[in-house]
Amino acid sequence: MSDKTIEFIEKGRRLDGRKLDELRPIKIEVGVLKRANGSCYMESGGNKVMAAVYGPREVHPRRMEDATKAIVRCRYNMASFSVEDRKRPGPDRRSVEISKVSREAIEPIIIKEHFPRSAIDIFIEILQADAGTRTAGINAASVALADAGIPMRGLVSACATGKVGGHIVLDLMKEEDNYGEADVPIAMDVQNDKVTLLQMDGRLTQDEFKQALELARKGCKEIYEMQRQALIAKYTV
Amino acid sequence: MSDKTIEFIEKGRRLDGRKLDELRPIKIEVGVLKRANGSCYMESGGNKVMAAVYGPREVHPRRMEDATKAIVRCRYNMASFSVEDRKRPGPDRRSVEISKVSREAIEPIIIKEHFPRSAIDIFIEILQADAGTRTAGINAASVALADAGIPMRGLVSACATGKVGGHIVLDLMKEEDNYGEADVPIAMDVQNDKVTLLQMDGRLTQDEFKQALELARKGCKEIYEMQRQALIAKYTV
Amino acid sequence: MSDKTIEFIEKGRRLDGRKLDELRPIKIEVGVLKRANGSCYMESGGNKVMAAVYGPREVHPRRMEDATKAIVRCRYNMASFSVEDRKRPGPDRRSVEISKVSREAIEPIIIKEHFPRSAIDIFIEILQADAGTRTAGINAASVALADAGIPMRGLVSACATGKVGGHIVLDLMKEEDNYGEADVPIAMDVQNDKVTLLQMDGRLTQDEFKQALELARKGCKEIYEMQRQALIAKYTV
Amino acid sequence: MSEDIISEIKKDYICALVEKGEREDGRAFDQYRDISIENGVVNKAEGSAYVKIGGTKVLVGIKIQPGEPFPDTQDKGVIITNVELSPLASPTFEDGAPREDAIELARVVDRGIRESGALELSKLCIEEGVKVWMVFIDVQVIDYDGNLIDAASLGAISALLDAKLPNERYELGKDVPVLVSDLPVAVTAVKIGEKFILDPNLDEEQAASTKLTVISNKDGGLAGMQKSGADTLSPDEIYHIVEMACKTAKDMRKKFLE
Amino acid sequence: MSEDIISEIKKDYICALVEKGEREDGRAFDQYRDISIENGVVNKAEGSAYVKIGGTKVLVGIKIQPGEPFPDTQDKGVIITNVELSPLASPTFEDGAPREDAIELARVVDRGIRESGALELSKLCIEEGVKVWMVFIDVQVIDYDGNLIDAASLGAISALLDAKLPNERYELGKDVPVLVSDLPVAVTAVKIGEKFILDPNLDEEQAASTKLTVISNKDGGLAGMQKSGADTLSPDEIYHIVEMACKTAKDMRKKFLE
């Protein structure tokens, strides 16, 4: 978040021509990988994300297993070439945190009790990054879980809202993320109107935050619809 | 150890006004932590040290356990902000060595046979460092063990002696440690007059070494008395 | 491999006076270590190599064991002082690869079925390096295995050939390795005329490669004879 | 945190209490345990704060040293926040690589300081493109009895208020206090059953299904949020927590930071 | 790769097929699965290639940045090749330190590019002794169904053909394509029983006792070889593979790289 002067909004349109409450274009492909039990490739603006699910499968190391339910693990990773300056391979502090909050964003909708002593592993690879990779990853992972046939209470849909040039906008692009005033990534179980991921960076009044959350609700609903359509298209004969 | 010219001793007094055989002020607080089974906070000159003891408890990993007695483990650590130049978190070679010699200094007085297949874990955190952290840590750990109710043959009491400006002195302060001629950290089971830690850096004649060890004996006795008083104060109704 | 102009071959002789198909002097000592089950010290040109074999012994960690045969492990390591610029201790990517290909070069001749659920560990230390350390290490390890009494189908013998100044030559020395056109390390089970290690760096025509492989065959035979003699000398009363 | 898992009985007991509007230690739902802060406790640090919230104790030390700026912020100082979950503080903290808990904790504390504008990074520039102040915020957890994040955040801002730029040591003039432009305070609520309580102690933290930390500024606005834990929150629940947190933060700020 | 170990029955079946001159998926012994390459798929990379060989998928990204030359090659650019066996790509790829497989794979791909002369390192010098181009070849394995090495090698050279030197970004003039001087192609054969087949799929790879990768250049000459696996090869078997590999590489080069 910085104070660099950019005219983010002109005549109700953003730098890329979007309206304030408009998502970037989204493309979803289901079941694209051979080895994984479930997978999803998703593009969202300039983000390109691959998610894969393995499981339910045996837990290694054994001492991590839970006798009453499946454990869920998640690894968010950025490919070295996904960002402007090459990223060193391997986890850094940022990706460890995102792996954790992504897992916690997804876990509530998984019916873990069906698979005691087993693991459900979610892998998210960011192949090209353009602001909003964590929410894109959660969206893809949610579809990949469905593709893997993991029993779920619904889907998780995620997007970021934020404050840019004084306005609350949906789905921040790179410049808005870098130079905007606040960034609020949110994930929801849309069918039950429940928030599963909530983070906030930057500065907002309480009122602005409410607006941001309401806008995210709208965005998540739209994404949910696209996720559902992609799954239907895949699984309808 | 360097040859920098400092007038360490003038009229029998040291830089901070102490006599040659005088300890720095010591403050001991017993049982200061809630979670640990035993704990001790100690100040000794400019050193501030916290020690905690956990155990006897299960051994992880299991293959380390001993069927005939408890194993003792010790971790000496310096907080990043405890020294002039910030220390990177995590163990370095120095702290690995000090952890080892501290453990070996303490182990002889623990009656390990009482607790087969279990572990006694000693954690020493240096919060502020001012020469003599290892001996301060051992002193605190010894009291923390007693506070944890671990059966012991006595207490371990430790202090450093050294050679400064040609004199054998007790309990080196920072400048004496940096620019003095020799440093001899010693720990003793005072009641049995046995040495449990002995290291020496720098150069001493055999005679000087004897003087240094005798002086340390005196210092350890004084510290023992203070440790005992602190424990009595804590446990007397 | 570089294009630096060196006159590698003059009147059929190389920089060190060797003929094109001539090995550097080799010295083999069998059973030089007390603790290892088998060992071999070998000098080959300027290379000084120690190999040790431990096993068959229990496998740690247990999950690596094979119920039908012994597992073979191999660690190739260069001492910090073995090369011109001090090498940082510990494995680097090069040594991980060489450990793998060395293991695979040796494994085919070991009769692993004799020792289910056990491990045979091969350790190779390069004490002085002078081009051809991996083949020297394999030669030493092969003798150390025999010294350890591990049942084998034969011996593995290894050497490098390469292209230097337009000629195919045997057993590259440092300058030839650095500035020559190609390098082909090869290991063979000479008695059965089978190749167990084959790598190639640089550029060769198919015909040149055949020449290189034929020359390596000759070199391996000579080395095999020396390995055999060393073992006979050691084990004949 | 396997060893920290409290018995199902204890958990049920806490849930039942909360259901009835009560807490184990008699506190109101929005009531903190006793808080104390001691500054200037580490003389080798440029600033320090020893914070106790009930049984939870953290020591925060600030070290400030000159260093190189990042290539894309040549005229700004650098903040580096680290949390050490010392094994001294809990039977479940093990030696070794920092766990995801420690990393999340450090990053949330860091964002609170950074995003609130508490430190003006441009004031920490010594020579543009060459030398800037590196501000290390090191949180040493001493005793873990729940709600680390509020303790660590409070310790961080309090230690910064205590800190001086060590100009003299680097021959840059006289030591001056670090300029602190805002006073972010983190307040954490956890969900137990369908209720929300502030400042959970360890047992309550174990019994909770999820938590939400809200960091707010002097002006009452938000400077950061972090939901943690695998349960959901409805938008209304979130608004409720935000309101409760901002109100409580105001009291804490007045009492401990102003 | 324990979980990848196919059942003995499956293995016997594959061996029996090969013995009869057949393959599971009906291919001839020297026939590859369908190959496709897509370039320019990652806009943050200076070059990229998404390669599919049957079910195997790898994404190769080229990043090019200025850096310091090595002390002994002051006038030469630097190539750094890395392979990530993402756990996404196989149930047997675990998170953590790179395994010896990944390291071997990266080093063979690297040597193919380096030794073939595909990149003229002296053309990658910006200022002798001070600044040269660092060319990072990062191979991300996306789906692992056998024969990674050929896919990774093909992806590496294809991504280099797609790559531009980012002169503009570093104020060094206009962006220009990376100069690629040769087109090395890796072809891998595995030994099943006494036969040799190219481009093994995962099952065939598991059933094989050893493999040999042969990298050849535009002029039909060899630019690298690597035997892998704990079985032997006779000299004649090696010559047979080399010939088969060079011929196949020529076809692949014409079809995908020229």
Added chain:
Amino acid sequence: MSEDIISEIKKDYICALVEKGEREDGRAFDQYRDISIENGVVNKAEGSAYVKIGGTKVLVGIKIQPGEPFPDTQDKGVIITNVELSPLASPTFEDGAPREDAIELARVVDRGIRESGALELSKLCIEEGVKVWMVFIDVQVIDYDGNLIDAASLGAISALLDAKLPNERYELGKDVPVLVSDLPVAVTAVKIGEKFILDPNLDEEQAASTKLTVISNKDGGLAGMQKSGADTLSPDEIYHIVEMACKTAKDMRKKFLE
């Protein structure tokens, strides 16, 4: 060192022998096993020594390279000592991060060289504040049959006596011998029952309850001490060991270093 733990019977036997004034291999209590030192064995190293004490073998190599001085000792060279417990040397040495034994060993050897004044660090300055000699003392343990510390210490000083400053390689003039100003020798005693013996072999080391290493200089003074192991020593026992060690060191110095 679990696998190294000798049987209780063996241990009792050794203790009983020592009690009677005898040792397994017939040595007197203050008698070393055969010692041999070979210098100049590694031509890539600036100095080297291959030391055998009975079955124990260590190879010490000295590498000397220019580098930057530490900020607080701008006019002094740098000594870096490292010990590798190669898995070649013992069934109990595993691959991986250095164990506390290796670290302690390296640090004691290092202090012996450093504190004795054997190397005058100010003579290792090339250009104050800019460039100094970095002296790497690398101890490779080849065969572990007890008393590593004496072997490693002896190897370190002997390799330094063998070492040359590689001035020519760095265009700083002619190569000259490293100036060695003192000859520290480490002598280690172990306690078995109530007795003390020098130079324990592996079995004796296993049977011992604690040990004390005493490093002494040419002038007979002490230059370092390290007690190791979880048993106690009385002051008188310590004085006894010190005396025995200094006397023995004098003989070893004369025989192997002067």
